[in-house]
Amino acid sequence: MLYVQEKARLLGFASFPSWVELCSFVHYVLSVQNKKANAPSGRVSFFIMAEKARFELANGVTHYSLSKRAPSATRPPLRYGERDPFLSFPILKEMGLSRNQIHFRPRRLTQSGFHVYFCTNYALRKAYFSKGFRAFPLSTRSAYARDGSIMKIYGFSYVRNGESIGYPYFEAFQCLSSFCDHTYLAVGDSNDGTREKLSQLPKVTILDTVWEEKMRVDGAIFSQQANLALTELRKHYQDGWALHLQADQIVCEKDFNQLRADFELAERNGCDGLSMRFLHFWIRPDRLAYSKRWFPQTINAVKVDSKGISVGDSQSLGNCEKVYDSDVQVFHYGHALGEKYLEKKQRALHRWWHKDAAIDSVMKKSKKKDAKEPSLAYLGVHPKWIQERQSLDRKPVSECWVVGSHPELKEFLPRIGAHKVHVVEEIGDVPKRKRKQAVILFPKWWEKLLYPTRVPMAMKWPNSRPWPFSFWMILKLSERGVPTDLQKG
Numbered sequence: 001m002l003y004v005q006e007k008a009r010l011l012g013f014a015s016f017p018s019w020v021e022l023c024s025f026v027h028y029v030l031s032v033q034n035k036k037a038n039a040p041s042g043r044v045s046f047f048i049m050a051e052k053a054r055f056e057l058a059n060g061v062t063h064y065s066l067s068k069r070a071p072s073a074t075r076p077p078l079r080y081g082e083r084d085p086f087l088s089f090p091i092l093k094e095m096g097l098s099r100n101q102i103h104f105r106p107r108r109l110t111q112s113g114f115h116v117y118f119c120t121n122y123a124l125r126k127a128y129f130s131k132g133f134r135a136f137p138l139s140t141r142s143a144y145a146r147d148g149s150i151m152k153i154y155g156f157s158y159v160r161n162g163e164s165i166g167y168p169y170f171e172a173f174q175c176l177s178s179f180c181d182h183t184y185l186a187v188g189d190s191n192d193g194t195r196e197k198l199s200q201l202p203k204v205t206i207l208d209t210v211w212e213e214k215m216r217v218d219g220a221i222f223s224q225q226a227n228l229a230l231t232e233l234r235k236h237y238q239d240g241w242a243l244h245l246q247a248d249q250i251v252c253e254k255d256f257n258q259l260r261a262d263f264e265l266a267e268r269n270g271c272d273g274l275s276m277r278f279l280h281f282w283i284r285p286d287r288l289a290y291s292k293r294w295f296p297q298t299i300n301a302v303k304v305d306s307k308g309i310s311v312g313d314s315q316s317l318g319n320c321e322k323v324y325d326s327d328v329q330v331f332h333y334g335h336a337l338g339e340k341y342l343e344k345k346q347r348a349l350h351r352w353w354h355k356d357a358a359i360d361s362v363m364k365k366s367k368k369k370d371a372k373e374p375s376l377a378y379l380g381v382h383p384k385w386i387q388e389r390q391s392l393d394r395k396p397v398s399e400c401w402v403v404g405s406h407p408e409l410k411e412f413l414p415r416i417g418a419h420k421v422h423v424v425e426e427i428g429d430v431p432k433r434k435r436k437q438a439v440i441l442f443p444k445w446w447e448k449l450l451y452p453t454r455v456p457m458a459m460k461w462p463n464s465r466p467w468p469f470s471f472w473m474i475l476k477l478s479e480r481g482v483p484t485d486l487q488k489g
Helices: 019-033 041-057 089-094 122-130 169-179 194-198 220-236 253-268 339-350 356-371 384-389 409-415 432-437 445-450 469-479
Strands: 002-006 116-120 134-137 153-159 182-187 204-208 241-244 249-251 273-281 287-289 297-303 309-311 316-318 323-332 375-377 397-403 418-424
Touching (some): 153 169, 169 182, 169 249, 169 384, 182 194, 194 204, 220 241, 220 309, 241 253, 249 253, 253 273, 297 323, 375 469, 409 418
Parallel strands (some): 153 182
Antiparallel strands (some): 002 116, 002 134, 241 297, 249 323, 273 287
């Protein structure tokens, strides 16, 4: 599957001077894609005029999509088959197309033309190349700034003695280096080989820093080190975005495309900050913490030319006027290091929060609190860098029973790690011996008593956003011992 970009010449036009020419082009695409459809020009015209109306009503928001998700700052995603005043997927269905066969996204509308993206098959790609199109693999698709230029995304972070406390710092900065155009790391005065190991990473500039003892107040040293890296980044670049991940935070590679798209949406909607969801792993990588002490999301990126800086203990970035909320998740492994490193890590961190005389007392209180920490099972996918670091063996189960319905369930079913998946409407349709292992989407009150579940709709932090259905479903399945997103083959 490829994304195809056309910026200058489509079917002999230097640009599309009118919507009529655009309609004729789309009609050509549809006829190539599905010769049996032979969609009438009137239907195609309505299809395009609907997008024109959508663009005009959006009042300047220039990003919308006809794929399975339609992210926008002004409207929620549309589901397949859901009708809309100006656009409905049944139009595609009547043409003999599915939502995955065409992906029409005007990116920038000007007097001289605009960008068009299509999701194509082999036949279309062959036709596109004959017309002079340029193709980009989906995995390397670039984000675009408001002026149409390719948007740059830079990374920055900090670390000190990450090797001795067992931090996944190398994996975290591998992630940053893979995603970002360039990364700046403030590496403190380490004596365990941390700096030498980081020097192996490509596209990384290391700043040698000293952690001053006078900064041992409320974790202020962490934001100070993050801002040193951010300041150095701003000396070399004046535009683009700056992404911050701490030394125990990683973004899964499968979310890179969505994160680039979210950066583009944030740019086009005039945002100067971008927040991301968090998954806090507890003790082990197969347990998730979700109580009120765990923040559900933080601001992890700011515009390079904005006033955004790291604040507090660098948990979040601040000084942002408008923030875009992304659904991309940050995997936080700082509390899932295993018993061998956990106490050592906590003692090293508490040293930058408290005086030496108070550390033992604080550690004792933390142990009592940690022993009561609730957690949820998680058998979903992990970033490839963590999978390489430790064994995460997840095997499919023989069968899985799902009770209930949801508009997104059909799309999610292939992700379930079971040889057989049964979907029924009522719990009575499940064999008695299987009912306790069944996943009931929306249980009745008596079903909650007989088949209890601990999976909430969101984290316990006040005013947390509900989890997306796909992730909520992963937690529901994990509770019953069913993995998801297993590698095929």
